[in-house]
Amino acid sequence: MYDVIVVGAGPGGSSTAGFLAKKGFKVLLLDRAKFPRDKTCGDGISGRSVQVLSELGALEHFKDVEHQDMYGVTFSSPEGVVVPISATKSKNSPPPGFVCRRFVFDNVLFEHAKRLGAEAIEEFLVTDLIMENGYVVGVKGRHEGKEKEFRAKVVVGADGAGGITARKLGAYNDDESHQAAAVRAYYEGVEGMEDKIELHFVKESLPGYFWIFPLPNKRANVGIGMLVSEMKKKKINLVKTMEKIIQENPMFKERFKNAKRISPVKSWILPLGSKRVKNYGNGYVLVGDASSLIDPFSGEGIGNALTSGKIASEVIAKALEEGDVSEARLAEYHKRLFDLIGDELNTNYNMQRLGRFEFLLNLVIRKAQRSREIQEEISRALLNPQEHKKFVKLDFYLKVLLA
Numbered sequence: 001m002y003d004v005i006v007v008g009a010g011p012g013g014s015s016t017a018g019f020l021a022k023k024g025f026k027v028l029l030l031d032r033a034k035f036p037r038d039k040t041c042g043d044g045i046s047g048r049s050v051q052v053l054s055e056l057g058a059l060e061h062f063k064d065v066e067h068q069d070m071y072g073v074t075f076s077s078p079e080g081v082v083v084p085i086s087a088t089k090s091k092n093s094p095p096p097g098f099v100c101r102r103f104v105f106d107n108v109l110f111e112h113a114k115r116l117g118a119e120a121i122e123e124f125l126v127t128d129l130i131m132e133n134g135y136v137v138g139v140k141g142r143h144e145g146k147e148k149e150f151r152a153k154v155v156v157g158a159d160g161a162g163g164i165t166a167r168k169l170g171a172y173n174d175d176e177s178h179q180a181a182a183v184r185a186y187y188e189g190v191e192g193m194e195d196k197i198e199l200h201f202v203k204e205s206l207p208g209y210f211w212i213f214p215l216p217n218k219r220a221n222v223g224i225g226m227l228v229s230e231m232k233k234k235k236i237n238l239v240k241t242m243e244k245i246i247q248e249n250p251m252f253k254e255r256f257k258n259a260k261r262i263s264p265v266k267s268w269i270l271p272l273g274s275k276r277v278k279n280y281g282n283g284y285v286l287v288g289d290a291s292s293l294i295d296p297f298s299g300e301g302i303g304n305a306l307t308s309g310k311i312a313s314e315v316i317a318k319a320l321e322e323g324d325v326s327e328a329r330l331a332e333y334h335k336r337l338f339d340l341i342g343d344e345l346n347t348n349y350n351m352q353r354l355g356r357f358e359f360l361l362n363l364v365i366r367k368a369q370r371s372r373e374i375q376e377e378i379s380r381a382l383l384n385p386q387e388h389k390k391f392v393k394l395d396f397y398l399k400v401l402l403a
């Protein structure tokens with residue numbers, strides 16, 4: 001009997017398990033994979049992630065592994081204007097984010113959760129939830145060819161997009177207008193990369209973007225993402241579109257001239273936070289992608305997975321101490337999480353919708369290239385998600401027009 005079973009050891013699961021184990025609870029962390037394992041991702045670790053990693057005591061462990069510090073974002077518009085924006089508080093401040101292959105990143109976090117006291121079983125495939133008297137009381141699964149069951153006072157679903165826990169609990173986001181699809185591959189020998197992640201709103205990638213996230217030794221995580229509903233409506237093949245951009249777009253064909261793809265192209269789904277699912281109930285909560293928390297504009301999900309893990313651990317800890325793991329008690333998790341990120345998700349959903357207008361992207365990026373004031377506005381917003389609100393207000397576009 002455990003206090004908490006966490007299904008899935010990605011950022012959402014390892015952070016929940018780590019925070020709870022740190023508080024002294026008996027935690028079992030299960031994952032179907034053997035670590036280290038890959039996860040299809042852009043590998044961009046934002047300021048929000050850095051904050052939670054630091055609170056968990058995990059940040060220092062990234063100093064010793066392969067990663068690339070990042071100091072801002074380079075944007076480009078459909079008409080080909082490029083503008084690099086710094087996102088540092090001052091000249092000597094630490095990097096606000098970094099790029100780290102998930103093969104490496106998730107393993108560091110998984111090892112950290114174990115060091116904090118979580119018991120872990122790899123290659124354990126959870127196949128079902130155990131329900132009693134309307135409560136989730138454990139999980140069933142397969143490990144080393146045998147059927148096994150474990151019981152706990154609370155089960156945390158952290159099994160990512162397409163996972164079993166959200167499906168079993170009726171919380172799965174299968175709405176194609178609130179899901180993105182993305183493909184990514186690793187390249188070697190990409191020219192012209194600097195200390196910034198690159199988001200390119202090239203014509204071929206709209207409504208979505210093409211990214212280049214720099215890694216050490218001229219390697220890069222390269223990909224493209226788009227809303228599933230739009231992709232299907234326009235019959236877009238993401239792999240072919242990415243190849244076309246790399247081979248034909250004048251902004252990239254020179255940069256990729258000597259580059260070599262060093263991995264297969266992989267695709268995966270992104271459940272977006274523009275759709276809110278019920279992520280708590282009697283004896284359970286859902287975190288990260290299982291709770292559909294990905295930023296609808298940027299596609300960033302690691303920060304919200306870590307944040308949801310942190311808040312879930314705090315609410316679960318209190319619920320366990322009070323001996324009440326009912327839906328009513330665990331509802332505090334949903335409330336606290338959306339009090340913190342709800343507004344931002346709504347705003348960024350509106351930004352995603354505005355981003356479909358090519359002329360707006362052209363206008364903002366063209367003006368940003370010329371105006372220090374607009375650059376500073378964007379830079380502040382990169383550092384502080386609360387400031388995203390201005391991008392969906394008329395005032396901002398008037399300021400842009402006058403800049």
Ligand SMILES: Cc1cc2nc3c(=O)[nH]c(=O)nc-3n(C[C@H](O)[C@H](O)[C@H](O)COP(=O)(O)OP(=O)(O)OC[C@H]3O[C@@H](n4cnc5c(N)ncnc54)[C@H](O)[C@@H]3O)c2cc1C
Binds near residue numbers: 125294
């Ligand atoms: C192409 C692409 C690019 C992206 N780029 C970025 C980016 O640059 N930055 C960013 O912040 N976000 C990005 N995201 C989003 C990010 O990858 C996710 O939001 C993040 O991984 C969510 O973490 P998680 O812990 O909720 O789930 P996951 O990382 O998916 O982890 C889920 C874990 O559960 C395990 N699991 C699944 N089913 C079971 C089962 N039945 N039994 C046991 N274990 C199970 C899996 O093995 C896995 O380890 C991207 C996503 C995609 C698809």
